[in-house]
Amino acid sequence: MGMRIGEMARRAGVSTRALRYYEQHGLISARRGPNGYREYDESQLALVAEIRSLLTAGFTLEDARPFVECLRSGNATGDSCPESVAVYRRKLAELDDQIRTLVARRAEVAAQLAGACPGCTVHVEIRGRRT
Template sequence: MRIGELAERAGTTTRALRYYESRGLIPARRAVNGYRTYDEEDLRLLQQIRTLQDFGFDLEEPRPFVDCLRAGHPAGDSCPASLDVYRRKLDELDSLIGQLGAVRTQVGAQLARAELEAGAAIPGGPEPRCELTD
């Protein structure tokens, strides 16, 4: 198949395919007429790459999965190097979740403090001043 058909079937662009090719993630095969040619295995590699990118993996992280598929394994995540990438990604996600949890706690504390201060205004007295609305 040619590059346009592969891009359409994989739900990506020809530009992205050329980029993946330049990075060595999909093969650069050319027909006699100079057109790029691809087969079902290339589609499978591309689907693996796209799935991992959808999960938030950067472009180099799928390389072990692609290598695993190229080695003839039925799934790109059945090789030790691929499993290592999964483990590193989970560690990264756990760290980000922890950071977000800490930020959420801080924002909640700020909200509680601000609500207390706003509620502490003297009944019947002037409303707390807000520079954004004045």
């Protein structure tokens, strides 16, 4: 017998709503018991953990699909398949673009500050340290 949605949510550390959402998008699956309740097996816990980890790191639900499929196909990790590596590469490229954009915006704001306040200094905070 599998876990009902409440137990699955508790063990996975997500809401029942999130589980239904993941199921709706085909990332996890549940059997329906004779009473109509969703029943999840243990293997779904690893899939939910993978999805949560990726979402926390800024990936989209669709980005998670290759990682979930990699796990489903019997691999020990979700990132050991070429499709998952391709998602990592694409995400890194997106982040690099965002970083370049932010650096350019920061330079613009720093220049505006320098123009508005000629004696003001601009401090840079990197990983909690102010320079």
